[in-house]
Amino acid sequence: xxxxxxxxxxQEIFLTQNPVSSQAFRRGAFVVGTLxxxxxxxxxxxxxxxxxLVALIDHxxxxxxxxxxxxxxxxxxHGMFGPFAGRxxxxxxxxxxxMVGSVIMASGLLLSSQVNQWWQLxxxxxxxxxxxxxxxxxxxxxxxxxxxxxxxVGTVLGIVTAGIGVGILAxxxxxxxxxxAFHWRTAFQILAAIVLLVIWPAAFFILRxxxxxxxxxxxxxxxxxxxxxxPKTSAAAAAITPxxxxxxxxxxxxxxFRCAVLAFFTGGxxxxxxxxxxxxxxxxxxxxKTMGSVIxxxxxxxxxxxxxxxxxxxxxxxxxxxxxxxxxxxxxxVGALALIDTIPGLAMPIAFAVLIGVGYAANAPIIPSAARxxxxxxxxxxxxxxxxxxxxxxxxxxxxxxGFLYDISGAYDxxxxxxxCFAVFAPTMLWLAAPRRPQMPPSLxxxx
Numbered sequence: 001x002x003x004x005x006x007x008x009x010x011q012e013i014f015l016t017q018n019p020v021s022s023q024a025f026r027r028g029a030f031v032v033g034t035l036x037x038x039x040x041x042x043x044x045x046x047x048x049x050x051x052x053l054v055a056l057i058d059h060x061x062x063x064x065x066x067x068x069x070x071x072x073x074x075x076x077x078h079g080m081f082g083p084f085a086g087r088x089x090x091x092x093x094x095x096x097x098x099m100v101g102s103v104i105m106a107s108g109l110l111l112s113s114q115v116n117q118w119w120q121l122x123x124x125x126x127x128x129x130x131x132x133x134x135x136x137x138x139x140x141x142x143x144x145x146x147x148x149x150x151x152x153v154g155t156v157l158g159i160v161t162a163g164i165g166v167g168i169l170a171x172x173x174x175x176x177x178x179x180x181a182f183h184w185r186t187a188f189q190i191l192a193a194i195v196l197l198v199i200w201p202a203a204f205f206i207l208r209x210x211x212x213x214x215x216x217x218x219x220x221x222x223x224x225x226x227x228x229x230x231p232k233t234s235a236a237a238a239a240i241t242p243x244x245x246x247x248x249x250x251x252x253x254x255x256x257f258r259c260a261v262l263a264f265f266t267g268g269x270x271x272x273x274x275x276x277x278x279x280x281x282x283x284x285x286x287x288x289k290t291m292g293s294v295i296x297x298x299x300x301x302x303x304x305x306x307x308x309x310x311x312x313x314x315x316x317x318x319x320x321x322x323x324x325x326x327x328x329x330x331x332x333x334v335g336a337l338a339l340i341d342t343i344p345g346l347a348m349p350i351a352f353a354v355l356i357g358v359g360y361a362a363n364a365p366i367i368p369s370a371a372r373x374x375x376x377x378x379x380x381x382x383x384x385x386x387x388x389x390x391x392x393x394x395x396x397x398x399x400x401x402x403g404f405l406y407d408i409s410g411a412y413d414x415x416x417x418x419x420x421c422f423a424v425f426a427p428t429m430l431w432l433a434a435p436r437r438p439q440m441p442p443s444l445x446x447x448x
Contacts, residue, residue: 031206034147037202039141039161040165041194044139044170047172049070056121069118069122070122077127078130078133081389082386083365085134085138085381090381097140098135098200099136101134105195106125107131108130146372154365155312158309165307179186251379251383254439262429264390268395271301272395272396274337274402285340285341296353306326310366311364314365324430326362327423331420336351367387367391368384
């Protein structure tokens with residue numbers, strides 16, 4: 001943490017175009033470092049379900065589809081809670097929501113440790129744990145990060161979301177070790193205790209919104225921060241009244257929102273389409289299962305610098321261009337899969353892992369950054385929560401779609417074609433949403 005705060009390189013990244021006092025920077029950097037760790041823990045638990053999956057099947061003898069169904073419910077519940085999380089952030093603030101969310105998530109994990117029927121797992125882990133994670137995870141963390149460094153949203157979100165990759169590398173092996181050393185029930189209980197002992201104190205003692213001396217001027221500058229334009233003068237800022245601010249209703253009616261929904265939904269579907277079915281694809285094409293698991297690890301490692309790089313790059317060259325480059329890497333990863341049979345050895349599987357790891361990482365910092373560029377203002381948490389829901393639904397759809405395309409065709413070739421189309425369609429929609437030239441709220445357009 002101290003390295004993050006004291007690094008002159010990091011200070012130069014954040015302080016460019018946004019001079020603040022060293023004390024304010026230290027506080028903001030400490031918040032960012034804390035979010036890096038908390039998101040790593042929370043989403044590391046999410047991905048640890050793959051370890052619990054095997055233990056639950058061995059213990060209860062449930063089918064793979066029934067046991068994996070709890071994760072499908074989890075993803076849907078987490079995504080559907082997004083709009084509510086945004087609204088609750090507006091009403092109570094992100095830190096209070098995170099404290100309540102940590103209690104709910106810990107309760108869900110404790111309940112999961114006591115299940116004896118599949119439907120109990122669906123309720124405890126699939127619903128309660130997912131809602132708790134939604135309350136203390138993605139939406140409030142994004143709001144905290146972007147408020148501390150409004151002029152470097154992509155950069156800061158890249159750093160914060162990189163914690164997810166680190167969490168996967170740390171928490172998944174930890175969970176596996178707990179299950180092997182004790183029992184899957186005990187593992188759930190220990191994870192519940194860790195969530196409560198880490199997230200609640202972090203939210204109570206560390207995670208705070210920055211103090212703003214002039215909220216009106218901040219809102220005015222937010223409208224133009226992504227384009228590189230100078231903030232409005234005080235006279236122009238004074239003309240922005242609450243009637244001229246984005247609301248959920250006015251945003252949902254806009255062309256930018258519709259295009260952003262299509263971009264984020266398709267981008268989420270593309271990532272999960274490939275990530276969820278990569279292992280089966282490689283095994284079907286002669287890659288050993290052990291090597292397949294190593295490739296999954298390579299993907300996770302590649303995503304960590306990918307998120308940081310794409311986030312910082314989007315602040316410099318724009319969200320659309322950066323997202324296009326990220327999904328071009330994903331498109332190349334599709335090509336690597338298609339060439340597995342043509343080029344023998346592990347060159348193509350490893351190339352796929354690196355390319356998809358770097359490519360899909362573009363979603364994490366760019367989706368919230370682009371959303372903020374388009375709909376900055378007091379109602380941004382609710383609008384972002386709604387957009388996050390569509391991105392999550394895209395991920396759930398992609399996981400299912402890969403299996404469906406395999407079932408109807410008997411191979412993964414059709415899946416690769418669809419993935420290639422998604423890799424072109426998603427950035428095209430973001431260009432049409434145009435975060436580089438955000439629309440003004442409807443009433444502001446009329447008044448000016």
